[in-house]
Amino acid sequence: MRLRSGVLAAGCLLLQALGVAIFLRGFFPLAVRARPRGGPRGESPPEPAPPGPGTVSNWTKIPPPLFKKVVIVLIDALRDDFVFGSKGKQFMPYTTQVIEKGTSYSFIAEAKPPTVTMPRIKALMTGSIPGFIDVVVNLNSPALLDDNLIWQAKTAGKRIIFYGDDTWVKLFPKHFVEYDGTTSFFVSDFTEVDDNVTRHLDRVLKREDWDLLILHYLGLDHIGHVTGPNSPLVGPKLREMDNILKKIHISLLSKEGEASLPSLLVVCGDHGMSETGSHGGSSEGEVHTPLLFISSAFEKRSGPLTQPELVQQTDLASTLAVGLGLPISRNSVGNLILPVVGGKTMREQLRFLHLNGFQLSRLLEENTPAYEKDPGYEQFKIAEKSHGNWIKLYLEGNNSEILMNLGKKVLKQYLEALKTLSSSLSKQVAQYDMYSMMVGTVIIMEVLLLLLLSVPKALSSRAEFEVPLSPSLFSLLFYLMCLVLCAVHVIVCTSAESLCYFCSMSWLTALGVMMLISALMCGILSAIGKILENSRLPVKNPVVSSSSWSEVDVLMLAGTIGHVLSLGASSFIEEEHQTWYFLINTLCLALCQELCRNHFLLKECDPQHGTSLKQNFDGIREASDCKNIDVPASGNSKLDKVASSAEFIKGSDKWLSLASPWIILICCRLLRSLNRTGVQWAHRPDFGHWLTSSEHKSELSFLAAVSLVMIFFLVQRRCSLVSKIAMALGLLGVYSYRAAIGNVVFPWQHDSKDISKGITEARFVFVFVLGIVFTGTKDLLKSQVISADSSVKSTGLWEVYSGLVLLAALLFRPHNLPVLVFCLLIQTMMTKYIWRPLKFDAAQITIMHYWFGQAFFYFQGNSNGIATVDVSAGFVGLESYVEIPAIFLTAFATYAGPLLWAIHLLCYLSSEVSRNAAAVGHGCFCYALMRSIPVAIYIVLVTGLRYHLFIWSVFSPKLLYEGVHVFITAAICLFFTAMDQNHSQKVQD
Amino acid sequence: MRDAEVRRLWAANLLCAASVVLTAVVPAFFLDGFTVLGTHLTWLCVCSVCVGTLNVILCLVLKPSLSPKRSSLGNKISRFLKCCIYFFMSCILFHAIIVLYGAPLIESVTETFLFAVLLSTFTTLQCLCMLGPNIQAWIRVFSKNGATSIWENSLQITTICSILGAWFGAFPIPLDWDRPWQVWPISCSLGATFGYMAGLIIAPLWIHWNRKQLTYKSR
């Protein structure tokens, strides 16, 4: 079966996407330990029975609550130094006073990455560590199904009131007797989100009809996102929070009667913020949050203030459960924070610790087959036994002095055991489904090998590849491999103790995957066989292999390899944008050198030199002719290049051509300072932050307007008249959309403050986007069905491209519009002044496009962390969250850079078809290869580094980015192939 | 004749390499607290000046440019001025390229500029010494098969090695090791220096190994 290289590439990428999907499914297991709540083990354990007959403990029920009312004040993105540091002393005087002199306990709670709001709320309320994949489904937070504190409280008949971020309302639907959710949709809103919470406070504090009050303040997080942790806005916000805490605390104190139980005020943050004000990663500022317990039940602090102790964020759930007299959530891995219950009797304290330990050991039993050998479990059993002894002594009414000392010993044993248990449980969260991962990796590597082996054939001028499918399908090897793999599958799946995704698939699907693997293997083997057969032919041509490599080629090869290797180091992943900027800069300089040489060779080139070159190339051609091998396209173009330099463009064009690499370099430098991304230098001031700050709204408006006009001029030149008008109206719509949601201002209405969601404006633009894309598609279809005119086709392609540009203009934040302008500008200049005159071949052009696409991915402000995904793009033009369009829009906005460059590549290559008929096929193949090399190597690297310290914060987000990129590239390649198909049909007609 | 010339090349190159090493060691005796990493800017100045003077002296002594044309004093002065302008322009150009590569535009201008001066010393100054302010000759030397003497071959190799060294020197900057040599522009300037020294040593070796193939066209 003969396949064209485009088809081969698209097919390979689809298979690779399948492999990536299986790998990701194994790497990010979905909800490993989610078990339905309220199963048969609803009972709580009794106190450990004292040894020997006779004495029986009468404590079998869950202990009664320690606090009457609990108020949880969660301040989003509250970093530890905002309370305990100098900022706290300055702006939170009341809280500082309570910490230093009042009845309170203060801790630093460590949040596990990803430090994003929803997983952190889950961690706080369930005590478990949510899996990484929770971040991805952060967009639409469905109801929390795990056992959690809120559910327990509701079941126990507690009345819960909630005000704040509506993530809670989605996580705990119908759990609150009263609630008011605030959406965090408008990140630039600093006051209203908090006023929405505070306005209920006075009324609620007067009332008596609630047991648990939860307040989630978002303002600080918004300030952090927009202006960073050191902005002057943080101080007043902290002061506001301090006043609120004061109000709550005083009100709680005034309510406390002599007889009733005391109340508890908990102040915590869900996560901190980094030095740039964002969060999601694992820097010190992001993971350290303050945790304050304030209650009159505690003893007054005596002695000097010490540095707050470090606890885990998950500890809050167990502590609150004990405090409220509820069973501890089953999936909780947290430890009871002992000082909180320190005022109770020894017997009660031991009872609480036993409950906690029992729950942890239960969890361990359910998750590890060999739980009995776990040191934590053993420690717990020993502690339990001594606890029993202690109770025996207690019930016998022994001397209190000895009892106290003995009790302290048991306490210590319990604490040790709890610590070991929870650490071994926390480790288990990162359990990988190795079998699925291996299957995915095997598919990906096989596809990569196949692609690499088919390079020489696929890039030949015929751009065809012989796939020995039928002979290999009937070979004995194929059946043998299928059989062996199936046997392995059965063995692995029957012996595996843990959950395995690939085993849980239906056996028919599994069989299909096995057959796919063996077929790929047979294909690879036969390809290798063919290559060996060819190489046995005696004639070897050393000239082709060495001298036909120009500096640009060397750079491209070295750059690709270097980039792939750099993925093994976490800092290089964090700073991957630097790699790409560095590479495209070097590429521009190499292009400049190439242009200079072309230009000056014309003057300098002595005839002798020229002829010798020509002879050299003729020699190549002869040699390859006699070998009956297709002449490599690069050799051809080299020859053209030398020949073409004679009629090299003259006059001003020549100088423009020489200057264009420098202009591109300057553009890239400007873009680089527009959005600083990454980790190390992200806190440096950049132009984007300057623009988005509220004082520079008029500058931003001006820039946005100028950018939109520029976009129009750059894009319209190859569109039809209708599309031009549509484009102009669409860009106007973009501006009015941004004005409607308050990002930019109209010059004639400075003070109107009515911020809306801009639904109408956005939908207006969507209509034009669809219109332009539809016109383009119509042209494409027309060129395929009716006329053989290639100009219609290129207009059609360009219209599809300009439709996408319009969509990107709508989705990009206004300060990012220059990115789009520069993207179009660089593409125009490259096409006109560099690629056309230098006559690069399709493969080289594709690699350059890919590099620039990658660089633009970072230019638009993306990074390899999740915090930079602009989720707000998913809400453009939508009333509320709708899953499919939101995901599509967010993905488009995130990958707009690579996507626009890829479509531009298609536009360029299909206009080059006259020069090289197989250009589109070559381009598609190279694009697929460029994508599959990093993804395949990265997957192997990640598998090797899966116990690395930064696996969650650095490597996993990057893996997600890579995976999504593969899916997008597969779609692009399919589009390429569809375009290629039309052409080849036309040629045959 | 040829062997003698190769020997002279060896001597000149080793002298240059030794001078670079000495600039790292000797100033410590005169200046308090001098280290290459600690007082990097001083070292950059010292190294550029030393290598620059040495190059000029070698050029005057060895006269590799083979152009003993008698020229008037005025001509000489104009050539010298031209050289100075070219050198300064190359410093500016290198500075611009470094900024385009992402060096901060306003902060640490001194560091960037001194690094540009160092790079110019390693590359442009040599070219000026050997070829004079003659752009055509430069283009000839740096196009394929353009070298006409072992000196020009050596020039090619050291220039390319210095620039490659600086290029590779940028790699460790993003790593989060927090080492003193990761501060801008230390790793790059060290890379350039090591590249230059490597080039000085590689050039005669390369000429030695390829002496059969090297047939220079007479001019």
Ligand SMILES: [Zn+2]
């Ligand atoms: Zn948050």
Ligand SMILES: [Zn+2]
């Ligand atoms: Zn946030």
